[in-house]
Amino acid sequence: MTCLETIQAYAFRSLGVGENLLPRTDFNLxxxxxxxxxxxxxxxxxxxxxLSLGFCLATGLAMAKASGRKWLRKPAEWFIFVFRGSPLFxxxxxxxxxxxxxxxxxxxxxxxxxxxxxxxxxxAGAAFVLFLNTSAYAAEIFYGALxxxxxxxxxxxxxxxxxxxxxxRRIQWPTMLRLAWPAYTNEAIFLFHATTLVFxxxxxxxxxxxxxxxxxNYFADKTFxxxxxxxxxxxxxxxxxFSLITIFGLVNKxxxxxxxxNTRSKIRLRPQLIR
Amino acid sequence: MFSFCADPKSxxxxxxxxxxxxxxxxxxxxxxxxxVLILLAVTAPSALLFGFGGAMAARSHVAPLxxxxxxxxxxxxxxxxxxxxxxxxxxLDQGIEWxxxxxxxxxxxxxIRQGLEFRVCPQAKVPLGTSSQIWHQLYGFALAVFTFALxxxxxxxxxxxxxxxxxxxxQLETAESYGMSHGQVFRRILVPQMWTYALPGLSNLWxxxxxxxxxxxxxxxxxxxxxxxxxxxxxxxxxxxxHPDWRLWYFLFLxxxxxCMTRISEILLNRLSARLNHGQATAAGEAMRRAAQ
Numbered sequence: 380m381t382c383l384e385t386i387q388a389y390a391f392r393s394l395g396v397g398e399n400l401l402p403r404t405d406f407n408l409x410x411x412x413x414x415x416x417x418x419x420x421x422x423x424x425x426x427x428x429x430l431s432l433g434f435c436l437a438t439g440l441a442m443a444k445a446s447g448r449k450w451l452r453k454p455a456e457w458f459i460f461v462f463r464g465s466p467l468f469x470x471x472x473x474x475x476x477x478x479x480x481x482x483x484x485x486x487x488x489x490x491x492x493x494x495x496x497x498x499x500x501x502x503a504g505a506a507f508v509l510f511l512n513t514s515a516y517a518a519e520i521f522y523g524a525l526x527x528x529x530x531x532x533x534x535x536x537x538x539x540x541x542x543x544x545x546x547x548r549r550i551q552w553p554t555m556l557r558l559a560w561p562a563y564t565n566e567a568i569f570l571f572h573a574t575t576l577v578f579x580x581x582x583x584x585x586x587x588x589x590x591x592x593x594x595x596n597y598f599a600d601k602t603f604x605x606x607x608x609x610x611x612x613x614x615x616x617x618x619x620x621f622s623l624i625t626i627f628g629l630v631n632k633x634x635x636x637x638x639x640x641n642t643r644s645k646i647r648l649r650p651q652l653i654r
Numbered sequence: 655m656f657s658f659c660a661d662p663k664s665x666x667x668x669x670x671x672x673x674x675x676x677x678x679x680x681x682x683x684x685x686x687x688x689x690v691l692i693l694l695a696v697t698a699p700s701a702l703l704f705g706f707g708g709a710m711a712a713r714s715h716v717a718p719l720x721x722x723x724x725x726x727x728x729x730x731x732x733x734x735x736x737x738x739x740x741x742x743x744x745x746l747d748q749g750i751e752w753x754x755x756x757x758x759x760x761x762x763x764x765x766i767r768q769g770l771e772f773r774v775c776p777q778a779k780v781p782l783g784t785s786s787q788i789w790h791q792l793y794g795f796a797l798a799v800f801t802f803a804l805x806x807x808x809x810x811x812x813x814x815x816x817x818x819x820x821x822x823x824x825q826l827e828t829a830e831s832y833g834m835s836h837g838q839v840f841r842r843i844l845v846p847q848m849w850t851y852a853l854p855g856l857s858n859l860w861x862x863x864x865x866x867x868x869x870x871x872x873x874x875x876x877x878x879x880x881x882x883x884x885x886x887x888x889x890x891x892x893x894x895x896x897h898p899d900w901r902l903w904y905f906l907f908l909x910x911x912x913x914c915m916t917r918i919s920e921i922l923l924n925r926l927s928a929r930l931n932h933g934q935a936t937a938a939g940e941a942m943r944r945a946a947q
Contacts, residue, residue, distance in 0.1 A: 460917075461909075464912065465909045466865040466866070466912055468869065468879070469868055469879070469909050469912060470909070472882075472901070472905045473905040473909055476886070476901040476902040477902050479899075480899070480902060579872060592740075606741075609740060609741035610741070613741075
């Protein structure tokens with residue numbers, strides 16, 4: 380099989396499209412690159428879903444934590460504490476064993492039939508845990524930014540007669556985003572790195588449609604040689620990191636477009652590990 | 655463990671639960687918490703040591719040493735650490751065996767990589783195939799600690815490098831004008847003064863280290879996650895204590911345990927930071943001075 384044929388056969392293997400049988404003998408570099416890249420689709424899926432949904436929840440949580448009302452603030456604080464204070468690994472296990480306990484056949488609620496079996500598959504369950512987790516981390520970042528919105532900006536807004544929703548939409552939220560964006564970029568990068576944990580989370584890979592690490596592990600197991608497949612995963616993730624920095628950098632540029640060029644906040648990649 | 659637990663089938667209610675929670679396997683489970691604490695106690699100082707070395711290397715005037723330090727600090731960034739963990743432990747394991755192989759059996763003819771397998775001579779196995787189970791476990795644990803220390807050392811090096819640069823230049827220049835040598839300035843001024851700048855980064859790192867300890871499970875050490883899965887899974891009547899799938903409760907227990915650990919460290923680190931900021935020429939130190947007035 381030439382490399383082009385391999386790519387045609389396996390490029391979307393992780394979605395169940397193309398050749399079904401994984402290679403069993405005569406492994407070559409092209410197969411490893413193609414299959415691990417195909418698995419990366421799942422990592423990107425988890426990252427994008429969790430980030431885009433998490434962004435909304437995080438904004439709400441940050442607002443709730445900054446609110447003066449106790450019944451709003453306390454739940455948000457607890458949510459953030461629980462998800463930031465415990466390992467993502469444990470959260471995955473906990474969620475999986477909780478979701479498995481739901482009745483297989485589904486729940487009948489007021490005559491409505493709610494199917495539950497899909498929740499235990501990785502595409503829903505793992506994405507849900509990642510969504511909650513990134514919401515907590517991002518909420519803490521947004522809360523910090525919300526607290527450092529300049530006092531003068533808010534007073535000026537009130538002097539112009541902006542209150543409530545208008546003040547939030549036009550002044551608080553854009554400034555919060557601008558201040559939080561460098562830290563949020565890092566959060567996004569490490570969320571994508573955290574998607575590799577899904578492989579260990581207990582959520583099973585359906586019909587060998589796994590993520591990047593699933594295929595890397597497959598090759599490492601078959602060839603007894605970790606020196607090829609894991610560096611390929613690393614290579615893909617470095618590419619992913621660079622493209623994320625580029626995309627988030629463009630957004631950062633837009634958020635800062637009204638500022639003189641020497642006062643703009645730059646995005647710096649800051650190290651952080653597994654959560 | 656207790657005499658009235660001799661026949662678990664006859665027990666009911668609280669005494670059943672008590673006997674269940676003090677069964678031999680549960681004692682192993684509680685001991686595995688000690689494994690995690692030992693890992694933390696060993697890894698944190700060694701990671702700090704690695705980080706200190708890395709930061710010093712990155713600041714060095716000797717170019718190759720500086721490149722080494724910079725490479726080390728940027729090594730683990732950009733790559734998911736989990737890939738690093740999985741890859742590095744196997745690589746280290748094979749590397750040690752390969753080196754021992756070269757020394758112990760130099761006239762071994764067969765290739766080490768036989769197609770799909772990694773084969774060294776039996777004398778070069780680490781630990782030896784004949785040694786007892788405890789050595790295998792200890793060796794696995796040592797490999798895990800080394801990997802943790804290396805990865806977290808890179809992050810600590812990054813933090814300490816920044817902290818060393820953050821110490822006000824005026825303080826160092828004052829020390830020099832008093833006639834202190836380079837080494838004396840480093841020992842007497844730079845190192846004692848840098849901690850207040852390093853603490854936020856280091857405490858963040860400590861939190862991350864706590865949350866990274868379940869990864870021991872991936873490295874094959876029988877840690878709390880291993881035991882929680884083992885004990886929680888459904889037990890049939892063949893076992894002394896039959897029960898349905900209780901993994902949810904075990905993981906909930908682990909979650910709470912981790913939350914306690916992070917919360918306690920948070921409180922302690924806040925106290926430490928208050929101590930370190932005392933009298934410093936920083937915003938935090940100034941705020942403390944104002945509050946005391």
